Amino acid sequence: MDHLLSPEELDFAHQMREFFRTEIPEDIRYRQAIGQELSKEDIVTSQRILNKHGYAVPNWPVEWGGQDWTPVQRHIWLEEMQLASVPTPLPFNTAMVGPVIATFGSQELKERFLPATANIDIWWSQGFSEPNAGSDLASVKTSAVRKGDKYIVNGQKTWTTLGQHGDWIFNLVRTDPDAKKQAGISFLLIDMKSPGVTVRPIELIDGGHEVNEVFFDNVEVPVENLVGEENKGWTYAKFLLGNERTGIARIGDSKVALARVKAYAAATKTSRGTLLDDPLFAARLTKVEAELTALEFTQLRILSTQVAGDDKPDPRSSVLKLRGSMIQQDISELMMDVLGPQGIDFVDSREVPTGFTTLPPGAVDAGPHYYNYRKVTIYGGSSEVQRSIISKALLGL
């Protein structure tokens, strides 16, 4: 991509490249690069370094630690971060609740939360989805009833990613049960240490613990934790969901993952040579490479238009999500195919008892990753939702 950049942009890219590869601890980047699950500490450590240098929340207002960057610069920042295997800042903090508070919160809320959010002193969780809601996010049932200077919150949220680490949770709650669906929803911040909050893990088929259910049983929440106006929460939620659409393609991550597939394939012996020489495997891999390039240039074309000043919503963002998630799944499947019989087991480590052959690279994560990545076409607006968005823009039906 370098040759497409202006001299200033290229300087910026080099600066980012250098920064990520020297300032973020190598062990964290190594774990990220080889598909290991990162600890909470890894994520916090990395984000704090970013934040110290002003690189954790570039999308925020400058006053709150953001950067006055062009869309291209933001893209370079994210791409270089992913290519360097630096964990991206916690999206619940930086892409979700932060921008909402910065845009719709009171001065008091901003001061209270934004610095701690950028620096991940508070780990935020997301309390949007509810059981059986699926893509119908506005069907919020969790209620918040005002009683004096408190809300009493009752209900249940689900699919709360990394909620086990959460300090606070931002929620959509129903404050007016009589209003129509989207009306009557408020955006409420809740301390997860409050009495009545319970977090229950959801076990996933990848064997990991990534998402949770969060229960609210008569939880008392001070009214000052309301963001913006009561019953206007749906507006803030839509703002939140519309943010950061271009990053959703995760192209840098996919490049790293594909490079890894390729390196492993070259090191995998088959009865006729290496797997990378196998015509059918190589053809599938090559097609994904070409498609990933097509995806990248689709993203760049969108950025190029944004530079030109057009900022209205673009069905091409849905193309990025639709196709970007397909490519992530394709890569996870190629990785499974590289491992072959050794990608079937669920193991915690490549280490084996003395005397046995060490498991090949990828043996730990290939399988779980494949199963886990079934999610990428479901969450963040499923593929079905993206197709509906695109066809609406295309057909106007």
Place this chain on the structure above:
Amino acid sequence: MDHLLSPEELDFAHQMREFFRTEIPEDIRYRQAIGQELSKEDIVTSQRILNKHGYAVPNWPVEWGGQDWTPVQRHIWLEEMQLASVPTPLPFNTAMVGPVIATFGSQELKERFLPATANIDIWWSQGFSEPNAGSDLASVKTSAVRKGDKYIVNGQKTWTTLGQHGDWIFNLVRTDPDAKKQAGISFLLIDMKSPGVTVRPIELIDGGHEVNEVFFDNVEVPVENLVGEENKGWTYAKFLLGNERTGIARIGDSKVALARVKAYAAATKTSRGTLLDDPLFAARLTKVEAELTALEFTQLRILSTQVAGDDKPDPRSSVLKLRGSMIQQDISELMMDVLGPQGIDFVDSREVPTGFTTLPPGAVDAGPHYYNYRKVTIYGGSSEVQRSIISKALLGL
């Protein structure tokens, strides 16, 4: 398939195999085998030989020339016919109007039409589709107004296959304009030489003349040409459309076509050997072979159930159409890929001016065939219609 057959069935298969390969003129079978368009005469010659031996209309009542065959025998008959590259009897005669007349027609109509229909002394055309109707066959606009002992027919039919050869045409006409859609339709036989009947060719993208529009301008039709009862035509049409669902997969034809692709690929030189040795081409071909086998065994499984006496409509018939048409298209595409640069031109003959290299086998038909076969997922119940039928049976929605 032979090893699945009972001794009696196997005898029958041998008998059919022998018959088709000795009695039907070799030149006709050769033209059919190499994808040449057959003349009207070829089709008539072949069918008359079949009819002479009682093999043109085995699905008809025995009294009218049919055979009291089991479903398996009928399958063997069709399969062996296709494998021998014998043109199948004209479906408009044998699978469509014949059974309708035999089932719903008066004795007089039967005597008048059935022998001539079986022997293709009358070439029938189909007058069902109308402009802009698409899959909505019941939206018949062509009107037949009774005037004394005649109907006066006005309107237009379209997609009339081989209508240029037609002697008679069987039509759905609206006899009661006030009745609801499906009611008010009658099944009327019209002599195409009647004044007011005009046939206009529709030029298709394959360069051929296969389908036609048929216009009716105050055409007088004797009332005795009505089949069954007035306004009951939709019932007869549904009967007609429900016939011969298993033959629709055209497995024998696909086997012959695929064998041909394979033989040509083996004779096609590439920079690395023959095309049949090319791993990517071979893989695509092999998958289609395996799928064709899956299709064949799906058909056999259905037949096996029919033997067991279950005769209710089966969503698996829709699977045969859905997947059988996909396979036909896949094969037509493989053939295009075999021809490569020499499948691009539309030529009438493999012959070239003196001195030039003769065109390879398939050069004449590969391209036209590919374009023509776009139809197989559209006609006879489009793939979309088949999926709806299957999902209705599956989901009951």
Place this chain on the structure above:
Amino acid sequence: MDLELTDVQQELASTVGRLLATKYDAAARDEVLASEAGYSESMWSQFAEIGLLGLPIDEDYDGAGMGFAEVAVVMEQFGRALTLEPYLATVVLGAGLITAVGTDEQKSELLPGVAAGETKLALAAYEPAGRYDLTRPGTTASVSESGVTLTGEKSGVLGLGAADRLIVSAAVDGGVGLFLVDPAAEGVTIDVRTQADGHKAGSVLFDSAPATRLGEGDASAAIAAVIDTANAALCAEAVGAMEASLKMTAEYLHTREQFGFPIGRNQVLQHRAADLYATLEYAKSMALYAKLAVIENNPDTRHRDVIAAKLVIDDACRHISQEAIQMHGGIGMTMEYPIGHYAKRLTVIARTFDEADALTAELAEMGGLIEARAADLQAG
């Protein structure tokens, strides 16, 4: 032509189906899954009781003397219920090989125990460096006067942990031999792992481990044959699991409501479900095709036909497992909902004994299923 199950086979299917419906529902299975052994001894005994373990074993050795057709019936039911017991390892692979190459004495010693549910077996044939290759074991047999010992490492040993006796392939006499090894013997180290689908498998290290030769002569053909049989068995199991997956998905589409109506009203999901149905029909047809190939056992076509079947079924496993989760949405990714368990089993089946690309290439090299022929070309 009759491709339907015989009455006896239908009865067998009902018997197994009823047993599993009552004793092996999702909750019971979750318990088995969470157990240390990873399978249920009690179910195993019940399988023995109703004769499933001796199904293909000769009557002389206390078996039922039936054939692969009946085994396929059982495997399909097992697929439907997603059983975790080492039936494939013990009955299909283990007893299959002993029947194929064992001496009368060895058969007498081992097969009655299998039929009675007292002996479990495992085939140790794959190796870490060999991927899916079975023809060139790095494990070697050393024959001396004091007996035979094996040295080497095996991986992907299905049913390891439960097995009372291992059948091990090793290089011997310039070919491949099979050997019986007691997993508790000195010189044998086992490392049991859990597959993504919950089945136990793992690796075994042999360090001059005492062994007995199973039968005699080169066992390559017998190993290839038993893997064909096992692949055909997996085809049947996959069909059961896919049929259950599709049924579950259809029910979900029918009952799950969103935006005020069942999500199955979405035409897009209807048509995609229809494609799943078509894929399942293909899979059923090819499981039948593989079954007939194994029963006919024609040496010219058996392997070719089985891999053709497995190829189609691997694709079907992928299509149905991926779409079933996608159509369920997030709930489909949770362990508490059954569909993900089916998806995992199907994903593993598509990677057991082979991989789809290699099967495709192999089938192509064997000349495919249809003979090249064109009327305007000389055969070539």
Place this chain on the structure above:
Amino acid sequence: MDLELTDVQQELASTVGRLLATKYDAAARDEVLASEAGYSESMWSQFAEIGLLGLPIDEDYDGAGMGFAEVAVVMEQFGRALTLEPYLATVVLGAGLITAVGTDEQKSELLPGVAAGETKLALAAYEPAGRYDLTRPGTTASVSESGVTLTGEKSGVLGLGAADRLIVSAAVDGGVGLFLVDPAAEGVTIDVRTQADGHKAGSVLFDSAPATRLGEGDASAAIAAVIDTANAALCAEAVGAMEASLKMTAEYLHTREQFGFPIGRNQVLQHRAADLYATLEYAKSMALYAKLAVIENNPDTRHRDVIAAKLVIDDACRHISQEAIQMHGGIGMTMEYPIGHYAKRLTVIARTFDEADALTAELAEMGGLIEARAADLQAG
């Protein structure tokens, strides 16, 4: 970073677009298609008038001295309108090769005529036995004192029939040389055919036909480069044709009614249209990628990047052409409705200069687009 068209390019696009919208609608095109020549001399003159024919030709030879970026703009518009004129043959391939290897004298002789619309060119490089190979021509050049003559057969010669001069590749001096031949000269026989898309192409037989060498030295690299450029041009044309196809299909879905409502209300067709849109975006991105590769002309990456682009675009041609017809239904198969014409052009584009399987294999052999790299493995 700026990937948008420059103002000049946008103006060019509008100019060409306007001209074609007024002079080259479906009816006008049908006339051209039915004509003996298969293209319109009058359009050709108008292309010359507005400077399209000299676009990439140096100003010294009466051209506009612009680059491939502008050619791509024109090709995309041509794709949109499905023009039939031999622009690729004359301007991209013909003038491209003369510019690349011709002597000053040859440039002076031929290029001004091209720019003025007076000279048409065709490249005769493919041969019946060579499939898509250009590196080993069977046609030979024989050099004697009385001059050069060519003997051999060429096929797939785009623009044949219209061409005033042929550029022919032939084996010479152990390498590949390019030669200029007058198609009317003795010893030259041409057999013009019509491609499925209506474009004229065909074969040429040279029997000691008089020829003049174009430039000197081995021309293999120049031929490879001009085919890369032509492939990038086809990518642009395909994008124009696909965008028009999708627009037409969307309009059809919007206006065509069945069972009482527009068929575009069918969610299934909506979602499939959305997939077409995504495919078109990929194609646009890769046409851009190919364009940048040709402009940058880095010998290490140009060919690789162009074939990667063509690969994605071949797939897109297939997806969009097939679905566009399917979503139109029967009407899409008729010559009187435009969508089938687009489908045919797209089908031909995907088979011009290469085939998708071979491109995939070639790209893989070149090492693909992404460098193999894993933190836990040594580079290898």
